[in-house]
Structures are given as structure tokens and as C-alpha cells.
Amino acid sequence: MVGITDVARRAGVSPSTVSYALSGKRPISKETRQRVEAAIRELGYRPHAGARALASSKSNVLALVVPLRAGIHVPVVMQFAVSVVTAARRHDHDVLLLTQEEGEEGLRRVAETALVDALVVMDVQLHDPRLPLLRNLDRPSVLIGFPAEPSGLTCIDLDFRAAGEACVDHLARLGHRVVALVGSPPEVYVRQTAFAQRVVQGFTAAADRAGLSCRVHPCEAAPGAARAIAERLLREQPALTGVVVHNEPLLEPLIDAFEQLGLRVPGDLSVTAICPDELAASLRVPVTSVAIPSAEVGERAVELLMAKLDGGGTDVPEATLLPPRLTERASTAPRDAP
């Protein structure tokens, strides 16, 4: 194995000089640096990750905690994961994948063995059992999602409450008076998953504020369930003209179901969604939607972490709520004048 001393010898300098040339932590003359770089290239030198971690007490690895709970939409999770990995690499970090199985003990393990420098935690619940642990760990963490009591933690997410409001406001502005929310599967609410709850809050609040009649329906994510749900919505709210869908797999089948029931979208029924833009835009009827900006969230999460890692944690905001961005597409229209 070729080590830093081999490089040093070849470049005619001391090992510490090679180290400084690599890290830039002390000034190195241009000529020396070039000789070092040449030596590295010629020898194919790669610094040993473990040795580095030991000497510097930095592993340059981030933990990504992905509890794949029932009812969440896997592709969206994957988008987050990919953007976290990509962003981490830009900051010269790698990503260790942790799943639910391990639970809190897993977090503790990777943090306390110094396997990772910091943690990104996904799928946060309102009263998440991991919070006390994260507060006490000696490594910084960022949550993607907001718990009920986020103080002392760094959190980032789309402002799902405002997203719910934005959808309702949009429908209200178009003249709709009776609206419904087709939400995530029931178990997601039972677990008190933060983002789902907040959409409901925003939806309800905005509807009340605008004086709309509204109703919330948690729904299984099976496409086959679409028809039954559509029928139920119409039965319970016969005057329904506006629907907000916060359930990715159901979005397309639901629109199909409405049309099969004789309702044109957006002619008779306006539909908005909270989902990734690619999904909303790719449907047969492109859907007016509030985007879930996974790429941005993942990226900013990593940036917050980096700030905490080298800023010592000062001046890193505790809460980052990304404002919703509603894109109008073909699925919404003004309500027919009665």
C-alpha cells in the first residue's frame, strides 16, 4: 500500500508537508504543491480513510436515517436520499444508510463510535422518540420534517401547512365553495407523522377562513381504491367542486375515477395536489400542484449540517420552512357560475 510517506519521499518533502498540501491548512509554495501532486498522481496515492478519521477525529461521513414506515411514498424518500448523497459529496462527505430496524440504538451507535460526523433524520413524527437522543448526541443533526417541539434542533422542510393553505386558497380564488382533502393513508396520521398533520391543519384553517365547506379523507395509497374514494367523496359532498390530493399513488387513478363518474377535470371538478412536480406535470391531465422540493430540501439539509460542523453551530437557524410554490396546470378552473 502506498502511504503518505511514500509520497513525501518521492516529492522530496516531509509527510506533514504532503498533508498540508492536501488539506490546505497551511500555506505551501506552488512548486512544492506541484511536486506533491505529481508524486500523488504517479504513485496513485489515496489517503486511508480510517487513519484520517483517527488522526483528525472527522470521518467525513454523514448518517442518513430513513425509516421506511408503512404508507409513505417510497420514490419521494428516494429523491431525498439521492439529493442528500449528492450534496454530501459536494462537501467531500459520504453517506451511511440507516434504516428503521436499528432504531435509536443505531443512531447512538454510529454517533458514539465516531463512524459519522453528523446525522440527517427523515420521516419525523410529531412526538418522535428519537428527539431526546438527538438533542444529547455530541454530533450535530438536521431533521427533514418538523416535530411538535423543535426547539434545540435544526429542522427543515417544505411548509406543509402553508402548502395546504395554498391549495385551498387557489381553489377559493377560483370560486369553489365545497372542497375535500384526499390525504395519506390512515396509519400515517395514527403515527402522527408531522407533514401529513400539517397539511390537514393548513387545509382546514384556510377553508374555515374562506368560509368553505370542507372535509378530510385519509386514504390508502392503492390505485385500486380510487373509484371507491371518488364515489364516497361525491356521496358525502354532492356539491363538491374542489379536491386537494396529498397522496401520490392515488393522484392519477383518482382523476380517472372522477372522469369515469362523469365529472370532467377541470370542467366539473378542480384538482390540486401536493406532490413532486415531475409527477404533477407528467399526468394525462397535468395537475396544478404545490411541489415537494426534495432536491432543495436534501441539499439545504446538508448545508445546514456543514454549517453546524464547521461553524460550531452558531448562527445556524433552528427552523427552515420552505415556502410552497404552487404551479397552475390544467386541472383547475373557475367554478361554473351556477
Place this chain on the structure above:
Amino acid sequence: MVGITDVARRAGVSPSTVSYALSGKRPISKETRQRVEAAIRELGYRPHAGARALASSKSNVLALVVPLRAGIHVPVVMQFAVSVVTAARRHDHDVLLLTQEEGEEGLRRVAETALVDALVVMDVQLHDPRLPLLRNLDRPSVLIGFPAEPSGLTCIDLDFRAAGEACVDHLARLGHRVVALVGSPPEVYVRQTAFAQRVVQGFTAAADRAGLSCRVHPCEAAPGAARAIAERLLREQPALTGVVVHNEPLLEPLIDAFEQLGLRVPGDLSVTAICPDELAASLRVPVTSVAIPSAEVGERAVELLMAKLDGGGTDVPEATLLPPRLTERASTAPRDAP
């Protein structure tokens, strides 16, 4: 920070004894071991991962390479990933997540810096550019999927060729004479993704062998495309009575589309699929299918890797093809006697 010497002092032994008590690499008397364990518990000791990696030249980390290419079904990928992580943990290893972005350089980096001990590579193409690299790396690897030329590599996967055959054989046995394959998106074939290709081979070979008329249709994975595809199938093969679907997102909408076109499943048309069992079983019409055993594949992949890591690589089989398991459900029936 509490180190091994603290534990040693507290237990009244030398650091090396603590190390051996932990690793079991040398016999330690029961009493000593218990004192060491008590000291560890009392002090909350955790061995430093970096120090371990340096001293033992084992990081106990596996790389999981997940190129999220277009056209692949994300939830299935995630199932693999989760099962790899779970299996790795059982063997006291963690998993580092690598995505496409980094490409070959990423593999080289984590391997050569000794960040990982071994690699699990997914989404293998027939002529995968990573193969030469994997062959030359000093760390063992396992591919999930088979390239055209797997010699010198350890590969594992469902036998997709046999899976394609099994579906056709099943249909043939039921008396169907005209069959079609609804496959993955075209880009998957263009990239020569191994598993998709093999399904086609198996499908075609079995159909030829049984003297069936057959046809292959690569298809977009958008549910909205289902209707058009169904119509095309019937137009091109009016006598069609048997369909094999190798495209998860399309499966349910496609069945719906057939029924909307007036064909009862399985009355007029038998449908089989190659997809995860949960999906096939959960549909409105439960579908006869060959399972994609992600959990088993991930687990076995890790086990192969472990065998290579401590067996030195001898007697680890190069190719592991899991035989297809076809489960009959409600979507297939004998062809009506004409």
C-alpha cells in the same frame, strides 16, 4: 472520551485483554470477561470506528451502489437496499450509499481509501463499464444482476430468463396460444439492462418452444399509458388471450384498461406478472406472478460478500441464480375452448 485504556484500568486488566474480550480472538477467562463487560457498561464505552479501521484494516462498512437510472421501479430498488442494510447489520457491518453521480470514480474512491471493505453493486447492465474496475479492485464485490460476461465476478439474481419462461409455460399449459409481453420502458432495453433482456429471451424462447404466437412490447411505466397499450395489444394480436407484464407501475392500470375494453380477467384474458409478491397479491384482481425476491437476494448478496471477506474468496460460487417461484392467483384461467 472514554477509551479502551479506561476500560482496562477499571477492569484491572491490560488494554489488549479488553480488545480480546471484545473480539474473542483469544481465549479470555469467564471472570475477566465479565469484569470487562461490567466496566464497558459502567463507562458507556464505545470503540472508535476509525481507530479500529486503522489498526485492523477492516472498516466493517459495505458500499451499496444504487444507480437510479430512468425507467427502473424505485420501490423495488428500495427493497433491495433495505434488505442489504438489514443483512449487513446482522454481520456487524454498516452500509455506505453510493449513487450514480459518482460513477466509477466513486467506487474506486471508497475502495481505495479503505472506507469500505466490500461492495454490493445493483442495476447491472449487460456490458457494464464498471466490470473491469470491479475485477481489479482489491476488495470483493457482489453484483445483483448478471452482466453478459460474469466470469471472475460474483453475481446473484432472480433467474429472469426462467421467470419469463415460467410465465409463458403457465399460460401455455392453460391452453393459451397467443401471448404478449408488456415490458419495461424502452430506455431500459436501450441501456441493455440485464434483467429486462433476459425476461425477453425467456419469454420468446418458451413461446417458440411451445409454438405460441408472441410479441414483445417495451412500455413506459406511466399508468396513463395503460389504455393505449391495451388497445395496441388487441389491435396487433386480435386473438390475444395471455399477457405477461414485467412493469410494476403498469400492472394494475393495464388490467383496468383491459376490463374497460370489455375483456374480463381472467375470463377473456389471462395475465401474469413478474413483480414483488406484495404487489401482485394486493391488486383488485390478484395476479398470478413470479415473485422478485428482493429480501432474499439482498440477504444472500451480503452473505456471499461475508464469505468472500473471511473465506478469502475460495469456494464462493460465481453465479447464484434463484429459481423463479410462480404463484397462481386469480388472474389466470384456462382458455375458453373455442
Place this chain on the structure above:
DNA sequence: TTCCCCCGTCGAAGCGCTTCGACGTCACGT
């Protein structure tokens, strides 16, 4: 009884890197 060997433990030598203090040199201000 004597010899050997295995068991259980210790001490010391690293693993390959980072980092700290030190030192010589050079340019600059006064």
C-alpha cells in the same frame, strides 16, 4: 517426575494520518 503445550494475560509496536510547535528565510517598516 519431567517435558510440552495450551490457556490466559501482558507489553509494545505499530496502523497511516494530522497537527502542533519550532525554525530558518525573506521582506518590510522604521
Place this chain on the structure above:
DNA sequence: ACGTGACGTCGAAGCGCTTCGACGGGGGAA
């Protein structure tokens, strides 16, 4: 002309753990 830093480099001391060789003691074989 001389003090003062900043610059560029070096040597050495670890970082916390594993592992190798060594060693005393006890039991079995001869």
C-alpha cells in the same frame, strides 16, 4: 540596520485500537 511577522517546511507526538510475541502457570502425556 534591526526587529517583526508572515511564509514555508520539518520533526515528533499522538489519535485509539489491534495484534504479535512473550511469559507464567497448570494439566496431560510419557
